[in-house]
Amino acid sequence: MTEEKIVERKPIKATKEMGRIMTAYYFQLNDAARTHSQKIAWCTSVGPAEILRSLGFLVYFPENHGAMLGASRMATDTIPEANAIGYSPDICSYLTADVGAYLKGVTPLSKAYKGIESVPKPDVLVYNTNQCRDVQDWFAWYAREFKAPLVGIETHRGVGDVSDAHVESIAKQMEAIVSPLEEVAGRKFDLEELKRVLALSRECSELWKQVLDTASHTPSPLTFYDGAIHMGPAVVLRGTQQAVDYYRLLLAELNERIANNVAAVEGERHRLYWEGMPIWGRLSAHAKMFAALSTCVLASTYCNSWIFTAFDPDDPFTSMARAYTELFIVRSDESKERYIKQMIDFFKADGVIYHDAKTCPNNSNCRYGMPQRMERLTGLPSLILHGDLNDLRLISDEQTRTNVEAFVEQLEENKT
16 A cells, blocks of 8 residues: 655645735625625626626625535535425535525634624626536526526537637627626726726736646645635635735745745655546545645646636727636537646646546536546546535545545556
């Protein structure tokens, strides 16, 4: 058996600053909801947040709340509440955990931030189906519950090369939602303000990419598990100066680690690429498990989902349409495989882990032969872990450990 050792995790100092700005973000939402001092828009995490910010909305992201329910391991208790009102146990466990938490009247926000008792009530809900159709049903349920307007963008699926026709159709939909959002916001749309917000989103995106790209160094200064935590500002504060300032701080720290040859995983021997959703309720446990095996899971498709290099403040609607349609999850298998190959090469990975998330077929890419095709293409081994993003009842910790240890043994044999 591969020998495990106890490894002390190296904390990232910038985490304290991230905690500060995330705390300020949630209290701003809470105060606005309590005093009705500012309009609140709910938005899907890879949706048109820039349009909302340019209209003066505070933006809340239910998917981020769903991930918090998973990470806090509250989700397993809240999911049955949504199942009881007709939501299948087989659909997105972000959705069922979040709706279930609302029905139970609980939120991890109240544990993380003293004084916050509930999620902020929306004045409008805005979705983009570039992730999946589940977000549309999810937001529609809340729209009925809160009697709030619902607007959305329907994105193409299975996209190979992103064409001008794809981009034009999404850009027109984005332009069409401006008018109903103006009515809710009570103010006119300002193109110059959108350009300003988009410029901040572009800068945030570029810095976030640089942060993740530091993992190409050997040894890697961060892990996929670090990325899953530190992506928070890129999701909920995209389009703000706070996010830009934070990633400058984080990038400087990681570059300092590189200069001093500081490894996120001490004695890094194997480098793995993670494909699929995080297993939020096992993030810390899995980070420790892989580190104990001298294995760094260092990069992922998931964390890269908030890199939008196509953003162009001089052409906001067209560039947003392109950026939000280039998203990995909406692409064809051929496009996904080319992308994964590029990532494997760039990060110098020794193998790939595919997470088959039971309730997330849209972001589980191992069900139609992709791992086998990629093994033939790259010559690298892969492992499929069966689990879920939120529902811990769908995870066998013992089987996961056994499979991971056997896979690392295979990597060791390949190396020697």
